[in-house]
Amino acid sequence: MTDGAPRSRPPLARPPVWRPPFWRPPLWRRLLRAAATPQALVGALLLLAAVAQLRPPSWRPSPPPTFGGEPAKPDLSEQGVRLVLHDEAGLERNQRVDLALPRGASQRLAAVLGALRAELVRAGVWPEELPTPRVFVETFERRQVAVVDMLVPAPAPVSVAQELAILRSLVATAEANGAAAVRFLRDGRPAATLLGHVAVPTGL
Known part of the structure; x- marks a missing residue:
């Protein structure tokens, strides 16, 4: 000291923190630090989305389709048709009825034969357990041919006279409503008879 003033002491250095060799932060701290990165957050979101896709979707009934706020209605038109009815004694009777008919030829004739049934x-000619046949109207060589498919879930309890009356009524009514010829199937297959007794034409 030259001027007699006391000399200030240098600041004391903090003792170094002792760490064991190859020291690493605790595992939880490393995981927390890694999870805080943007890449980890994006990966977690993708994982959650994948798990959500694996969950079975909950079933909900879908609402019926609507067009313009109202259910679709078939295009029907009121028309007068002629039914030709035969009884078991062979007598023929014509009857005019008004029906709401669709535009398609097959659907139209199916509705007519439903009224005939x-x-x-x-x-008392057509058994109640015998349903209305399916009908397909096709054009062959410029002729409109009606193919009548008789649906027989069980052997129909009909007599020969009943079966003949049903056959004559079907043919006459189909021809009265535009068919040039009528051919028959039974349960979708060619058949030699209408219901087991009366023969029907098979060729076109």
């Missing part, structure tokens, strides 16, 4: 059921 209802009249024959009331007359």
Whole structure:
């Protein structure tokens, strides 16, 4: 000291923190630090989305389709048709009825034969357990041919006279409503008879 003033002491250095060789932060701290990165956050979101896709979707009934806020309605038009009814004695009777018919030829004739069946059921000719046949109208050599498919879930309890009356009524009614020829199937297959007794034409 030259001027007599006390000399200030240098600041004391903090003793170094002792760490064992090859020291690493605890595992939880490393995981927390890694999870805080943007890459880890994006990966977690992708994983959650994948798990959500693996969950089975909950079933909900879908609402019926609507067009313009209202359910679709078939295009029907009121028309007068002629039914030709035969009874078991061979007598023929014509009847005019008004029906709401669709535009398609097959659907139209199917509706007509449905009305014919209802009249024959009331007359006791057509068994109630025998449903209305399916109908397909096709054009062959410029002729409109009606293919009538008789649906027989069980042997129909009909007599020969009943079966003949049903056959004559079907053919006459189909021809009265535009068919040039009528051919028959039974349960979708060619058949030699209508319901087991009366023969039907098979060729076109």
